[in-house]
Amino acid sequence: MSTHVEKDQVSGHETTGHEWDGIKELNTPLPSWWVYVFWATIVWSVGYWVVYPSWPTATSYLTGMFETTNRTQLHETMANVAAERAPYMERLAALDLDEIVNDSELLNFSMAGGKAVFAENCAPCHGTGGSGNPGFPSLQDDDWLWGGTLEAVNETVHVGVRWDANEDTRFNDMPAFGRDEILEREDINDVVQYVLAFTGRETDKAAANRGAGVFADNCASCHGEDAKGVQELGAPNLTDAIWLYGGDAATITETVNNSRGGVMPAWGGRLDEETIKMLTVYVHSLGGGQ
């Protein structure tokens, strides 16, 4: 290897010895300012190790002079937020739901807080803004399976629906009249026509008339003689315009055949009391609160 380093005459820089078609590659040094910045960053990094968490140790890590980490910063930020909210939270804890709704300041606070909690926990099933999905009730309408008063909503959020882990959970169990062979096929057809007649949509008047007896014997105990539902039992009103799973003949037949049993988790214990109160106030305000 040649030890002679050729110098380029025009620029005064050394060449690398690489040559293509008579063009020689220059070994142009980095601009000095660039090199100084490079060294400065190395010096800076040493200071950084001292101030911030850096090197791992066998069991832990160097925490840095001020023990400032993203994690402690997050905790501080969260603590600050909690401190700012504390006066409201204390009042939320102390007051009844009715009192909260009548205090415009707390109402606003709960609406804003409840909206955020709803988006995090409830929206996946009930839809953003509580607009509902097939099988998951809309919380904006005025039809409630388990009651739409502040207390009833608060209770439902606490205990859930058909949530086995909670002893007090809202529970009912509609028989699967077809699958379990409680009713004959014809009876089911008749009772479906009878149910459709509540909203004036029956197609077979004779069948509907025959279905009245079937309804009285099998359905009225929960849904009521007038079929307007019983909220204590969570039995839906069959005479209104709102159908959770669908109100056409085929879907109602499917419901009678196989039953339905939606599940909602119990949020008591998962969310604290104040948060559930905010959630209740928010849900109640969506348009259907009773």
Added chain:
Amino acid sequence: MAMPHLQQPDPAHPLPQNDTLPEDDRDQPLYKTRDKVYPKRVSGYFRNLKWFALITLLAIYWIVPWLRWDRGASAPDQAVLIDMDMGRAYFFFIEIWPQEVYYITGLLILAAIGLFLATSLFGRIWCGYGCPQTVWTDLFMLVERHIQGDRNARMRLDKSPWTFEKIWKIGATHLSWLVIAAATGGAFVLYFNDAPKVIADIFTGHASLGVYVTIAFLTFSTYLLAGWAREQVCTYMCPWPRFQSAMLDDESMIVTYEGWRGEPRGPIKRKNLVRGEVPEVGHCIDCYACFNVCPTGIDIRDGLQMECIGCGLCIDACNEMMDKVGFPRDLVRFDSVQNSQLRAHGKATNIRILRPRTIFYSVILVLVASVMAFGLLNRTTLEVNVLRDRNPIFVTLSDGDVRNGYTLKVLNKEQAAKTYILQIEGLDASDFQVIGLTPNQDGTFSLDVAPDRVGSFRVFVAANPETLNSESTPFEFSVTDPEDNVRETYDTVFAGPK
């Protein structure tokens, strides 16, 4: 034409090396180094005008935030205030909400056209007298002159070695500049905060980080631009000098050197004067007084130049000399190019203010000002915005009716609490309710909105789908202020099933 052949390197005749390049192409700096300007002290009519502008403008800048204006308990009492936190801008009796920011646009248009008009009439008087760069540079030069002395003393000081005197004088100058710069930055934040409170906060360390950063930035920029950059801002940074010539014509009043009278220039022989002989030379005695006082370091005798800021200090300097040597004044004068030529031929001069150009600018100016004044005078004190729920578009109720949800924003721009009457028009509604409010006897609602605030209301409207003609039925919300008989409506739609 044949394609030129690429020249192959010829070992016998190598390409020219650095030392064989022509003299002009070698060691040419890429940037012109600045020739430092040492403006000399001058006195006279234009200097007095400039002092007057300086004192007036600086006084306005530093005093205005302290003026008070009573707006009642619901708004700040600072006469001129841009309240970022609350989203309000106050200017004496005018209050602007963020959505009315187009008034600021109007102001900027007025400022631009006003600048065009002033330039076509009087040349660059904005540059010479009104521009903050000129005002603060003038102030900094005043300080500099007080500490370091006049032109010659400053030039000597710069050339002298670093003695105690030089360190003291230069240090004191820069320190004074920094103090003025800090006061400049400090006053700027007063326009965005309650002045007495923020001043106390600044000195006790309680002001926000934004306040300190703003002050630091403006201190630095003032110090840099007025202390160091000076005329370079006008020459290299500011776009205005580059296109000002588009506003000028032969009849614009500018600072001109009357070459016909001054040339041929030459030093005057005192003995000729004493003998009363008429000198063989022009009236310009080539004393460089005009050049020495120029804040941008140009020679006005070279004619109108881009660097000239039209301040007229050279006129004062020249007049002083003309008085001394006994020649007529105004060899450098503030006049139009046309008049200068007329005088050269011994004809009568005149100044025509009304020219197509100035009339055009004035008409636009009056037009824009009228539109703005009309807008301000007819500014609504009540505004209604409606946001319709889109998720879901409508809700079916148990009785088969459909319900739409709306969020109503009622903007009360008055400094008084208001109760508005809300009703819906153009829809056969089966239900109409505002969350948290009980309806009046006639089915309307009373909306209470605090002074100078936005009231937000959740509104639900229901209708029987049978009564709806289409899936989207237009109707309007009507909000009335019964006291002032002001009514605002908002057109929206009611959505239903297909």
